[in-house]
Amino acid sequence: MKILLLLIPLSLAFLAGAIWLFFWAVNNGQFDDLDTPGLLPLDDAPRHKEPPP
């Protein structure tokens, strides 16, 4: 059962990492709008870079 002494801290470290990552994502607005990004795959590279005057 000694392996637990390695595996448990490891799992806790993973857990802390996952929560930190999630907090980072939330604070960066990744979850603010869950409706709009459904359109993002349709975003082709713009054909005209400069807008007309």
Added chain:
Amino acid sequence: MPRDSNCWHCGESLAGSVVAHATVAGQKRAMCCQGCRAAAEWIEQLGLSDYYELRTAPAPKPDAGDSTHDSWQDADSSRHVIRDLGADLRETLLLIEGVRCTACVWLIERSLGAVPGVVSVQVNAVARRARVIWQESKITLPQLLQALSRTGYRALPLDAGGLDDLRRSESRDALKRLVVAGFGAMQAMMYATAIYLGAAESLDNSTRDLLRWLGLLVATPVVLYSARPFFTGALRSLRASRVGMDVPVALAISAVYAASLIEAVRGAGEVYFDSVSMFVFFLLTGRYLEMRARHHARDLTDALARLTPPFAERALEDGTFKRVGIHELRVGDRVRVAEGGIVPADGVLLTERCRVDEALLSGESATVTKRRNDPLIAGSVLEDGPVLLRVERVGADTALAGIAALVGRAHAERPRLQVVGELAAGRFVARVLTLTAITAAVWAVFDPARAFPAAIAVLVISCPCAFALAVPAALTRALGAMARRGVLVVKPDGIQALAECTHALFDKTGTLTEATLSLGELRTFDGVSHDAALRLAATLARQSRHPVARAIAAAYPAIEAADVRDVTTHAGAGVSATIDGRTLRLGRSDFALAGKPLAREFEDAVLLADDRGPIAAFRITERLRPEACAAIAALQARGMTVLIASGDSASKVAAIASRLNVGTWRARQLPAEKLAWVAELRETGARVLAVGDGVNDAPVLAGADVAIALAEGAELTQASSDIVLKGGRLDAIAAARDIAQRTLAIVRQNQRWALYYNFSAVPLAALGFIPPWLAALGMSLSSLGVILNALRIGSGDATPRTARPEHSPAEPFPRPAA
């Protein structure tokens, strides 16, 4: 798709008057006005013509010229809408009018993103808000707004530190707490499982203690961080000396946690770290679902936020005018309002006379003539001008602000279903706590060693999660299922009312029939030429915004200068004016002829007449909406009584009613009469569902048990309704009612189920028969059962999409569930 009968850009009926053409994606398209042409060409030039393929609703009609943009140039007025991000970067929150589908978002992000100086654009389609970050050295706010209005969207900068930030932090916090609770619950369950299995496999004591301490380690953040809203909520309601749901929940959480903590330190007995984490996780899930449904509902009705203009023109001592922010207006100020402008504050007219549209307040879609010293209400639209008014009430004192506050309060209120559910759950938890205390006391007499474990087992197994989840899970699922069918529930109370309604009252014009009318037959009298009659009628019709008047006006697009005086609109009757010295009336036959007799066949026609007699008779044709027949049949098949109330003549209403197989109808109804009919029906015990589109339907909608407005209709009508129907899909009403009924049934089922479970489990736990692992399992399974049951709402019976072809070429992006 009928490309030639409607403007390619905004979808408005062309009625034979193509004003302009634009080339979109290599094809020449008809446009209804120069504004649409410019917008379409601009979109094409930006290389964004894919928009027309992606969109699911017609584009907003661009405004010819909007002079208010420049007002934001002034540093004073723009200070509160711009946030300084430092180093030349500025951030603004824009409320964008005319966002109709997700393709709009795409178009706005692309077109605004292409403007030099714009760093980032983030558009939220549901909230109709855009967050724009830009460089101050390269672009100004007015230029930004100008760029946006070229594509046809009007934007209003919102207070930078406003509502959105509060809401954003609320939803972010809720998400973080939920995830911490979820992860914590998972880990705690893992250690608990090891302990439970170890008990059978003879786990050695040191490992068991280690696992307990680890359970404590992961459960502590869950209780101290994730469960904090329950503790603060409990404190708040204790201070207000109320006992809501939070008090018993907080008590239960702290009792189980403290007991487990003591056991872990003592190294004996059972720990319930897994149960307490799971408990918090399930409760937070319920709260999170409820919060999302609430935010979603509020997004749909921010219409009132933009009914008053941000600026007003204040008269100075020397007779000149200065543009000031609306918050700077004081009582007694004299303010000038230009033609087509919006009255900024409640006041008194100082000019001789003017015509205003007070539709948003009175619900009457007709212009009203005001004379000197008559009161003007903030938010009403001036039809002519400019006029001068003296400000009487400003800001929160105006009538409009009162309405906005009412609407806001209605949205801040939590659904009745939810409140009742929470009260039941609160009472339930309080009883459980009593039961726990009794269990502990009884065991203390017989066997003190078992008092503590048995009491904790009662507390854990009877957790109110299932109760707390029953309503929000079902409501959220129902809102999502309805949204997918084009039914947007604005007030969640509407679900309950919709399920219970027995009568459906439909407006005819614009609701059962298409919103735009067209001119059918034209008959003239006394040898007047068709053209001359049409010219007079169209000139007169332009003075009114009634759909019938619009149909006549559209039939004669060439505008000729005429001397039009004394225009008076008679609500529900017609319009009269003096044109080139001749007094003319256009409208219902009894109004136009002022009592003179006429052949019966013209009784229901629209008549143009002068004092000598009739000049011409018009027949207005209207098309039934394609889904109307099926929609009404579906409602009748469900045992509902369908009624039609219309302001139109008896023969027209009868024709429509017989086509739709509706037995009961009333014709020539004024808004007040329709409302009286609703009240009459309700007195006989009927629950009335009212369906309407225009502002004249607003009183009826407000008086009904549940109100459904069409999304094409007036904004205020939508704001005062419970449910908004997208794309005029009447057939969705019956489907929505089925979903609502199923939702209510499932909520009741869930609550009954949770009650039975507790009834059977609590006595066993009190007698000490339930081992801790079974208590934890029972708790989780009861919550899971409730959620799975809620998922049955709206599954499997999805109706095929029958969106109207001319407006919805395709709907490639099904809206995700709310």
